[in-house]
Amino acid sequence: MNSELKRVCVPGPVIVGGGPSGLAVAACLKEKGVPSLILEREDCLGSLWKLRSYDRLTLHIPKHLCELPNMAFPPEYPVFPTRRQFISYLDAYAECFSIMPRFGQEVKWAEYDSTMELWRVRTHDSEFLCRWLIVATGENAEPVLPEIAGLSTYQGRLLHTSSYANGAEFKGEKVLVVGCGNSGMEISLDLCENGSQTSIVVRDKLHVLPKEMLGISTFGLSMSLLNWLPINLVDRFLLLCSWFILGDTQKVGITRPKIGPIEMKMTTGKTPILDVGTLAKIRSGEIKVLPAIYRFTTRGAEFVDGRVLEFDSIILATGYRSNVPSWLKEGEFFNSQDGYPNRPFPHGWKGKNGLYSVGFTKRGLLGASMDAQRVAEDIAQQWNSETKHMFFEL
Template sequence: MYQRSVEFASFNEEAKKWNVKAKNVSSGEIEEYSARFLVVASGETSNPFIPELEGLNTFSGEFLHSTKFKYGKTYRDKNVLVVGSGNSGMEIALYLANHGARTSIAIRSPTHILSREMVYLGLTLMKYFSTGIVDKVMVMLSKLVYGDLSKHGIIRPAEGPFFMKVAYGKYPVFDVGTVKKIKSGEIQVLPALESIRGEEVVFENGKSHPFDAIFWAGPHH
């Protein structure tokens, strides 16, 4: 939509279509559109963001955004923390562990973990069934394949993966082997960060651990 600003978008479950309200930037009028698919091409992950964190400026190691990650082998035998359980965070943690880093990942929020095959199946089912039904199938398959991950520090959200994508724009994590490393203990799951003191990172459970490097793989602006 040229010279249009999207003001509101919602998905109609019954019609299986997106309803979009857009403003004509020339006339100021509100226009309504309907489509089967809605593609967000505004760069939702284009601007790296590092939050304000108490003591961050005192960290004696290397602190980088995940967009700066290049080579896992650089961190062999080093204590490395990845902050964020999205797809980039999970993949970076896997690369680091595969290259001999002593890897930890801080997971703050409940997270859906699915295989790519599950997601493809879900997308196919969405053509014929409601989001609620598809989500039940996805959660069942996730439990069968991965088991109970809560004992490893990963909590499954109360809401389904496809509902969360539609409602909040939150993607499920596509597992590429990270879960296996977590279960084996090669990747340690830690809670949210609270503060930093020199090389020590303090977590919300009150425990602290030293790290040589931290990769922030949290949300983008």
């Protein structure tokens, strides 16, 4: 081992990641009397929300379905808390449970040492030894850049949504948004409302649903109906309501998949778009829908229908990915390609040799909270006096 590295023996679990998932499992462990240590690569908690999210972002799911274990949102918060409100909630959560991560500790690699029967977790200046390792870096650890010909030749302003704050600085520009998930749709609306000539690439078939139906959040309504009805009937109901509220999306260049929105979410993890006003701007022509990009040019892009258009700025709303394969030296629990647990929800929270995951359920904060409670309960059952004192003998 490098003589400059400091070896740290951790009696409880090491948690990699100081976002909502890491905070949730740390709080659940503390409630059961198990100490833990969070390693966070940035200098703050909830870095995705604090450093890489746009100003107008709100939760797309009602707050009661996004609460972390053992702490509700303040009652005065709206149904869909804003970005700033959610950040305040995370800070208050960490303070409530006295969670103090080690910041600036990016994990370079982690590997199970069968001789010591411990995990070795290496950062730039330290090696942490622990009996349990909890991976909580989440589904959105690294921005995804598309593999489209000519991207490096484009000479205008190019950025990923992780670097986008608001549309004020794009006023008067021709802007292309590449990607039509919830972020792409919402950023397109933000650009349009700030005076940009906005276009959005819609390459795939997708479901667009109203954010609320019958005065209730669409997601909350769906979850309630699933308690009584099969998925196919719930999907039919959602699509019928969407048709009455939003009209035929195919008329504006958005084709729906054959599989229903809830079934698609549960089988593929792909979330339907919850409309916040973008569709009306598309219908009015203020936001233009374009097909897939064939290649980028020095001044814009050529599309698969043959059109070649120029843009002052291009914003890549192409999502994020897990970064687990880049640092976790383990080939069974996590998939080496996509960085998710190989076993699907609800069975993907526990591996071998004290390895766990939180926040890889494709079910948002609710799924992360469910994982956190399962992991904490499992580790607490193993936590005994022998384990507590084993490190003093190293």
